Amino acid sequence: MRAWQANIRTVTPYVPGEQPKGEHLVKLNTNENPYPPSPFVKNAMDEMDYDKFRKYPDPASAVLTKALCEYYRMEEDEIFVGVGSDDVIAMSFLTFFNSQKPVLFPEVSYSFYKVWAELFRIPYETPALDENFLIHTEDYYRENGGIIFPNPNAPTGVFMPLSEVEDIIAHNQDSVVIVDEAYIDFGGESAAGLIKKYENLLVVQTFSKSRSMAGMRIGYAMGNKDLIRALNDVKYSYNSYTMNMPSQILGAEAVKDDSYFKETIEKIITTREKAKKRLSELGFTFPDSMANFIFASHREKKAEDIYLALREKQIFVRYFKQPGLDNHLRITIGTDEEMEKLYDFLEKFLSS
Numbered sequence: 001m002r003a004w005q006a007n008i009r010t011v012t013p014y015v016p017g018e019q020p021k022g023e024h025l026v027k028l029n030t031n032e033n034p035y036p037p038s039p040f041v042k043n044a045m046d047e048m049d050y051d052k053f054r055k056y057p058d059p060a061s062a063v064l065t066k067a068l069c070e071y072y073r074m075e076e077d078e079i080f081v082g083v084g085s086d087d088v089i090a091m092s093f094l095t096f097f098n099s100q101k102p103v104l105f106p107e108v109s110y111s112f113y114k115v116w117a118e119l120f121r122i123p124y125e126t127p128a129l130d131e132n133f134l135i136h137t138e139d140y141y142r143e144n145g146g147i148i149f150p151n152p153n154a155p156t157g158v159f160m161p162l163s164e165v166e167d168i169i170a171h172n173q174d175s176v177v178i179v180d181e182a183y184i185d186f187g188g189e190s191a192a193g194l195i196k197k198y199e200n201l202l203v204v205q206t207f208s209k210s211r212s213m214a215g216m217r218i219g220y221a222m223g224n225k226d227l228i229r230a231l232n233d234v235k236y237s238y239n240s241y242t243m244n245m246p247s248q249i250l251g252a253e254a255v256k257d258d259s260y261f262k263e264t265i266e267k268i269i270t271t272r273e274k275a276k277k278r279l280s281e282l283g284f285t286f287p288d289s290m291a292n293f294i295f296a297s298h299r300e301k302k303a304e305d306i307y308l309a310l311r312e313k314q315i316f317v318r319y320f321k322q323p324g325l326d327n328h329l330r331i332t333i334g335t336d337e338e339m340e341k342l343y344d345f346l347e348k349f350l351s352s
Contacts, residue, residue, distance in 0.1 A: 009119070011115060011119045012115065012118070013115060014111060014112045017029045017031075022314065024314060025314040025315070026314065026316065026338045026341050027316050027332075027334075028333075028334050029316040029330075030318070030332065031208075031209055031291075031292055031293050031330075031332045032212075032214050033210065033212035033214070033292070034333070034338065035335075036212060037250075037254055038211075038212075038253065038256075038257035038260040038261065039260065040253040040257040040260070041250045041253050041254050043253070044249055044250055045246075048249065057248060058248060059236070059241055059242075061243050061248045063249060064218070064249075064252045065079050065081055066252070067251070067255040067256060070255075071255050074222060077225040077228055077229065078195070078228055079220055079221070079222055080220060080221040080222075080228045080231045081218065081219070081220045082219050082220065082235070082243065083218075083219070083242050084208060084217040084218065085180065085206035085220075086112060086219065087217070087219060088204050088221050089113075089148070089178070089204055090116055091238075092176075092204070092231065093116045094120060095231050095234045096178075096202075097117075097145055097146040097176075098145070099145035099146075099175075100123065100145070101144050101145035101175075102123040102124050102125040102144060103122055103124045103125075103145050103146045103147065104125055104126075104127060104139075104142070104144045104146070104148075105126060105149055106127060106128075106129055106135055107126040107128045108128075108129050108156060108325065109149060109150055110150050114126075122145070129156075132158075133153065133156040133158050133295075134158060134160075135149065135160055137171075141171045144172065146175045146176050146178070147168065147175060147176075147177045147178065148178040149168075149178075149180065150181075150182060151165060151179055152183045152184065152186070152289070152290045154182065154183065155293070155295050155328075155330045156289075157183070157287060157288075157289025157290060157291040157295050158287045158288070158289070161188075161189075165191050166191075170198070172200070173198065175200065176202060177198075177200055178203075178204060179202070179203050180204050181203055181204060182204075182208070183290070183291035183292060185210035185265055186268060186269060186290060186291050186292045187289075187290030187291070188290050192222050195222055195224060196224075199224045199226065201223060202222070202223040202227055203221065203222045203223065204222075206219045207254060209292055210265055211255075211261060212254075213250070213251065213254060216246070216247045216250060217247060218247050271334075271336055272289065272294070272333045274336075274339070275294055275339055276288075276289070278339075278343050279296055282346050282347065282350055283300060283301075284296040284297065284298050292332060293330050293331055293333060294331045295329075296328060296330075296331055297328045298350070301349075303319060303326065303327045303329050304319060307319035309349050310342075310345065313345055317329045317332070318330040318331075
């Protein structure tokens with residue numbers, strides 16, 4: 001080994017979902033919203049003055065922050081915005097998880113948590129879920145340097161009731177507890193209502209799923225002003241201009257169109273509930289998802305075989321080739337038309 005190689009920080013990277021190319025494919029592998037963003041967003045794009053792009057964006061993202069504050073009825077110093085929820089969570093790891101005690105997050109959860117912990121040299125422990133993919137709140141009563149968990153969980157889609165979320169927060173008021181709510185709009189109650197009660201709570205959400213704006217990379221955190229101030233101090237010390245101007249403007253427009261937001265959410269929920277019935281009839285079992293995907297396992301066929309057969313027909317779902325998950329497929333909820341193509345193929349394949 002050459003001397004300089006000894007100083008390279010190495011980490012096992014997060015593996016993002018495949019982004020297949022083509023016009024006639026069914027893409028159900030990365031939990032994107034199958035419907036376009038709000039018409040407000042399109043109108044704002046059409047009217048955007050491109051000459052402004054020569055200037056730096058507002059480092060405070062004031063137009064977007066103000067829109068979020070009005071929507072959630074919060075103060076501007078209680079919201080932090082970043083380049084997707086991944087950026088927000090990574091910044092939170094840097095900011096809040098700095099003790100020598102281990103950070104806690106579920107063994108089966110968003111796989112980026114482990115990557116960030118290892119990248120930033122943060123000790124961590126991963127309490128196991130039970131056989132139904134449920135968190136046991138008492139597993140989080142132990143001493144720790146911080147806690148993070150997704151709710152609904154990824155990749156299982158299981159929602160933990162707000163009373164249990166609060167139980168974890170209440171037992172850990174000496175450390176920061178982050179609730180990652182990337183999928184909360186598809187079912188369940190947000191923990192945002194607990195922010196005034198618990199000063200150690202940070203709630204993270206994203207525009208990538210429910211607001212159809214994964215391509216714009218917009219995420220945000222809600223918490224008390226001391227947490228938000230600390231996040232901003234780290235951000236401004238790391239990269240002042242994190243969010244580009246179009247994302248700020250278009251994100252604010254998306255927030256303003258609440259009726260369209262609720263309409264598309266309802267479409268996805270309706271399609272998800274139909275999918276549960278159809279997949280059950282086809283021999284799949286799965287936890288009761290409250291997200292925009294279903295984490296399914298077939299009673300007879302191996303998940304990898306189904307995944308590969310679907311892929312050959314240009315139908316893409318997510319397969320995790322890792323212990324404990326390798327007999328499950330994560331199936332994003334698409335349009336009714338896309339889901340029918342999935343069912344039609346599965347009916348033929350599973351009967352062969």
